[in-house]
Amino acid sequence: MSNTDAAPTHDSKGMTRREALASGTTLAVSRLAAQVSIPGALAALAAVGDARAQGAAPNIVYIISDDLGWKDVGYHGSDIKTPNIDRLAAGGTRLEQFYAQPMCTPTRAALLTGRYPFRYGLQTAVIPQSGTYGLALDEYPLPQMLKDAGYYTAMSGKWHLGHSKTAYWPRQRGFDSFYGALLGEIDHFTHKAATGNKDWYRNNKALKEEGFDNILFGTEAVRVINNHDQKQPLFLYLAFTAPHTPYQGPQEYLDRNSHIADENRRKYAAMISVMDDEIGKVVEALEKRGMRDNTLIVFQSDNGGVVNPFFAGESEVKGKLPPDNGPYREGKGTTYEGGTRVVCLVNWPGKIKPGTIDGAMHVVDMYPTLAGLAGAKTAKNKPLDGMDMWPTLSEGKPSPRTEVVYNLEPMVGTVREGDWKLVWKAALPQKIELFDLSKDESETINLAGQNPEMVRKLQARITELATEMAPPLIMQDAVKLLLHAPTLLPDPSEMFNVRD
Numbered sequence: 057m058s059n060t061d062a063a064p065t066h067d068s069k070g071m072t073r074r075e076a077l078a079s080g081t082t083l084a085v086s087r088l089a090a091q092v093s094i095p096g097a098l099a100a101l102a103a104v105g106d107a108r109a110q111g112a113a114p115n116i117v118y119i120i121s122d123d124l125g126w127k128d129v130g131y132h133g134s135d136i137k138t139p140n141i142d143r144l145a146a147g148g149t150r151l152e153q154f155y156a157q158p159m160c161t162p163t164r165a166a167l168l169t170g171r172y173p174f175r176y177g178l179q180t181a182v183i184p185q186s187g188t189y190g191l192a193l194d195e196y197p198l199p200q201m202l203k204d205a206g207y208y209t210a211m212s213g214k215w216h217l218g219h220s221k222t223a224y225w226p227r228q229r230g231f232d233s234f235y236g237a238l239l240g241e242i243d244h245f246t247h248k249a250a251t252g253n254k255d256w257y258r259n260n261k262a263l264k265e266e267g268f269d270n271i272l273f274g275t276e277a278v279r280v281i282n283n284h285d286q287k288q289p290l291f292l293y294l295a296f297t298a299p300h301t302p303y304q305g306p307q308e309y310l311d312r313n314s315h316i317a318d319e320n321r322r323k324y325a326a327m328i329s330v331m332d333d334e335i336g337k338v339v340e341a342l343e344k345r346g347m348r349d350n351t352l353i354v355f356q357s358d359n360g361g362v363v364n365p366f367f368a369g370e371s372e373v374k375g376k377l378p379p380d381n382g383p384y385r386e387g388k389g390t391t392y393e394g395g396t397r398v399v400c401l402v403n404w405p406g407k408i409k410p411g412t413i414d415g416a417m418h419v420v421d422m423y424p425t426l427a428g429l430a431g432a433k434t435a436k437n438k439p440l441d442g443m444d445m446w447p448t449l450s451e452g453k454p455s456p457r458t459e460v461v462y463n464l465e466p467m468v469g470t471v472r473e474g475d476w477k478l479v480w481k482a483a484l485p486q487k488i489e490l491f492d493l494s495k496d497e498s499e500t501i502n503l504a505g506q507n508p509e510m511v512r513k514l515q516a517r518i519t520e521l522a523t524e525m526a527p528p529l530i531m532q533d534a535v536k537l538l539l540h541a542p543t544l545l546p547d548p549s550e551m552f553n554v555r556d
Contacts, residue, residue, distance in 0.1 A: 113206070113430050114404065115290040115351040117277075117338065118422075120167075121331060121399070122160065122214060122300040123388055125361025125379030128328060129399055132382060135316065136325040140336035141401075144353060148403030149411055149449060155418045155460050156359050158395045159367070159388060160240055161216050162463070163358040163419055164295075168197040168217070168229075170423025170442035174464040174521070180528035182240050183216060185249060186537070189529040190218015191229070196437040198423055200230025202291045205432035208232055208284065212276040213295030216240045227259050234259055235276045237269070237297065241369045244269045244297065244304045244327075250370040268306050270298045270327065274334025281341040289430070290347075294338065299327035301362075302371035303378070306330065321378035349405050352429065354422065356400040363387035363394070385499040391462040391470035391479060392499055408449055415455025416472070421445045459517075464525055469518035476507075478514035490514075 130138040131145045157163040161182040162173040168191065173179040176192040183190065191197065199209040211231045218224025219238040226234035237255045242248060245268055247256040256263045265272070277294045284290050305326025313325040335355070342348040361379020362368050367389035368377060381387050384394035400417075402408055420442035427434050428444045441461070447453040462470035467483040475494035481487040490504040490511055504511050 112350055113289040114407075115292075115342075115347055116202070116207075116426055116430070117290075117292045117294065117342070117351055117353045118167075118426075119294045119335060119338075119353065119355045120164070120213075120296065121328075121355070121357045122295075122297050123359065123362050123379065124299060124328070124357035124399055125381050125387070126357075126384055126394070126397060126399055127380040127382035128299075128324075128361065132399070134380070136313070136328050138328060138332040140332045140339065141355060144335070144339070144355060144403045145401045147405065147410055148353070148401050149408050149413050151400040151402065151417055152412055152414050153416045154356065154398060154400035155396050155416065155462065156356065156398045157419070158359055158391055158463055160300075160358050164215075164217055165191050166419045167422055168199070169195045169437070170198075170420050170427075170440040171195070171438060172420060172441045172461050172464070174461075174525045175438075175441075177526040177529035177532075179463055179525075180465050180530050183218060184530070184533075185239060185251060186533070187218075187530065188220045188533055188536075190220065190224030193223055194438075196434075197229045198426065199226075199291060199293065201427060201432045201434065201437070202430055203230050203232065204436075205427075205430045206288060207291045207430065208288045209291045209293075210234075210277075210280045211293045211295070212236055212280065213273045213293070214240070214297050215295070222260060225260060231293070233280065236273060236295070241300060241302075241371065242269065242297065243302060268304075268330065270296050270330045270334060271306070273297075274331075274337055277334070277338050278341045281338065281345060281347065284345070284347075286345070286347065290351075291430075296331050296334075298331040299324045299379075301369040301373055303327065303373065318376065318378065320373065320375050324378040352402065352404040352407070352426075354400070354402050356419070357398040359389075360384065360387040360393075360395040360398060362389070364389060383498050391468075393493075393497060396462050402449055409452070411452070413448060413452070413455070415448060416457045416460055417445055417448075417455055418442070418457065418460055421457065425449070461521065464518065464521055465528060466525075466531075469522065471514055471518055471521070473514060473517070476510050476514065478504075478511060478518070480515060480518055488515075 128134050128136055130142040157166055157173060159182050162178050165173045165178045203209045209231045210233045211226050213236045215226050215238045222228060235258050239249050239255045242255050247254055247269060249255045256265055273296055277292060280292055303320055303323035305323050309326035309329045310322060312329055313322050316322040316325050342351050360381050363377050363379060363386060381394035384397055385392040387394040389395060424440055424442045424444045425446050428446055443456050448455050458474055460472040468481045470479045475492055477491045477493055479489040488504045488511060489502045490507055491499045492503060
């Protein structure tokens, strides 16, 4: 099937969430419903003020980049030009203490569940090509929740939440349509994984198609918008593979970034330029269809830029890794700020005022925030770690989040309370680092020795959370692989030639 073929259209069935919300209710009733834990549209109305009271469930376009450095957007002072992202940032709110997980799979899982990945075994690394596991099937993913609330749900881009069986695939987790790749890393032109196998799908069927993947992702997103039946609100999840390795770009975009001398960074910049152009086309499509004023757009990176070759993926990268995480320490794969404090903005004309929010937020907060805006019922989900941030986003109220759990694994845990952050490597040799982020965002001064009481307090919190931790699924897979692997013996020719 060619990428120029028409994407499947859809029809609304029955009463849409927009129509249901339009029937209205009183703020007092909605607050009462929330107090007695009645989920859904009535309870949700109270949390979002005017946006929900007006009775129109917004369209939601959620855009995620892959391994984008914190400083590698124009509005953070980059040498890489990102005019479309910058325009969304200028007209919306920039979240300057927004946290994701240290790597790709965990962040995407946190977004889709509103729960920290350590609760269901996805806290360690990413799902490898040989991985037999995926996002737990007893979780209630965001697209399924929004679909149940009357949304048409579409995904274009990178999944990376399970591929070994179709039950883990996007269409089976709540998306009405899916176009893209299931794995974590592919060649951007041929769409082949490191094994040489193609990884490219429309819905549940493999698709033979060439072209630069991030351009195709943007084209699909525009097509979804153009075909959308506006009787239903739209949830569009656009997950770019830019600027993840391998560093590749169309010649036009390499030429556009010819001012960058370093070859790796020029290719990296070209990928960001492609993504920025496609985001501009998505916004333009929303405007042409008259959908822009009722569309919330979120843009974030899944983790910090990769600065350690160990976390660069399966593609060999020669030379210096190109991402720039600005003032923040290290990058992808670590719980230091460079790995977890990521680019993020939200934009909704007339509903979110231009500006900057400096309070702490975490990707898990997006689930309840979007659920509230959509009037979605949350009775099927497990207890959330996320908080509804709509009052902060829309009214500028202080963030209610005082704790950030960066990650929790059997041998390491990182947690923040207020401005105090503890990075605790419990494996021998033990390493304990305590930082005051209000004075030291770059994490250069370890204050653990001077503040033993704070260390003990945060260690106690990590230990408490560890009692709720599920074992990392990747470790279980690794043990099975080692236990059931065939016996390794020398090559027969070597055995023949060896002497007794």
